[in-house]
Amino acid sequence: KQEVTQIPxxxxxxxxxxxxxxxxxxxxxxxxxxWFRQDPGKGLTSLxxxxxxxxxxxxxxxxxxxxxxxxxxxxxxxxxxxGDSATYLCAVEEGAQKLVFGxxxxxxxxx
Amino acid sequence: xxxxxxxxxxxxxxxxxxxxLRCSSQSGxxxxxxxxxxxxxxxxxxxxxxxEEENGRGNFPPRFSGLQFPNYSSELNVNALELDDSALYLxxxxxxxxxxxxxxxxxxxTVL
Numbered sequence: 124k125q126e127v128t129q130i131p132x133x134x135x136x137x138x139x140x141x142x143x144x145x146x147x148x149x150x151x152x153x154x155x156x157x158w159f160r161q162d163p164g165k166g167l168t169s170l171x172x173x174x175x176x177x178x179x180x181x182x183x184x185x186x187x188x189x190x191x192x193x194x195x196x197x198x199x200x201x202x203x204x205x206g207d208s209a210t211y212l213c214a215v216e217e218g219a220q221k222l223v224f225g226x227x228x229x230x231x232x233x234x
Numbered sequence: 235x236x237x238x239x240x241x242x243x244x245x246x247x248x249x250x251x252x253x254x255l256r257c258s259s260q261s262g263x264x265x266x267x268x269x270x271x272x273x274x275x276x277x278x279x280x281x282x283x284x285x286e287e288e289n290g291r292g293n294f295p296p297r298f299s300g301l302q303f304p305n306y307s308s309e310l311n312v313n314a315l316e317l318d319d320s321a322l323y324l325x326x327x328x329x330x331x332x333x334x335x336x337x338x339x340x341x342x343x344t345v346l
Binding site for chain 1: 276292330331342
C-alpha cells in the first residue's frame with residue numbers, strides 16, 4: 124500500500140528566505156507526482172506536476188524535484204513571500220488518476 | 235470556461251442521517267473523482283466515475299455511494315452518517331487519462 128509522508132508538518136520562516144519542503148513515498152511505481160497548494164478551508168491548486176520519467180519541474184519561484192528510486196521529492200520555494208503562506212500537499216498518482224496524498228506541510232511566512 | 239463547482243458550501247447533519255453532495259465538472263471533462271479530507275490530514279480517494287460508471291474505489295464502506303449524470307455532473311451520497319464522516323469533501327474533474335485534475339472548493343460536512 125502506497126504511503127506518502129511530508130516533513131515537516133509545519134514550518135514558519137521570515138519573509139525572503141529560501142525553503143525546502145520534503146515528501147517521501149514508499150512505492151516507486153508511480154505515474155507522476157504533484158505538488159498542490161491549499162488555502163484554509165479551500166480546494167486544491169496544482170502547482171507542479173512531475174512525470175515519473177522526469178527529474179524536476181520549475182514554475183516561477185517554485186522548483187520541484189523527483190527521485191523515484193529513493194522515493195523522494197522536494198519542493199523548493201525561493202525568496203518566500205507572505206502570500207506563500209498555505210498548506211502544501213504532495214500527491215503521487217498510482218494510475219487511473221487515483222492520487223495518494225501526504226498529510227501536508229503548513230507553511231507560514233512572517234513579514 | 236467554468237471551473238469545478240460544488241454545493242453546498244457547508245452542511246451540518248446529525249449522526250444517522252443521510253447526505254447528498256453535488257459537483258459540477260469543468261466543461262469538457264468526463265471523469266470525476268471524490269476525496270475526503272479530515273481536519274489536518276491530506277485528502278483520501280473515495281471513488282472515481284467515468285461516463286456514469288464507477289471506475290475505481292478507495293477504502294471506503296458501501297454507505298459511500300455516487301452517481302454521475304449524462305452531463306458529467308456528480309453526486310456523493312453518504313448514508314448512516316457517523317461522527318468521523320465530518321470532513322471537507324472535494325471533487326476533481328478531468329478527462330480520462332489526463333495528467334491534471336481540477337479540484338472544486340469543497341463541501342464542509344459537520345456531523346453532530
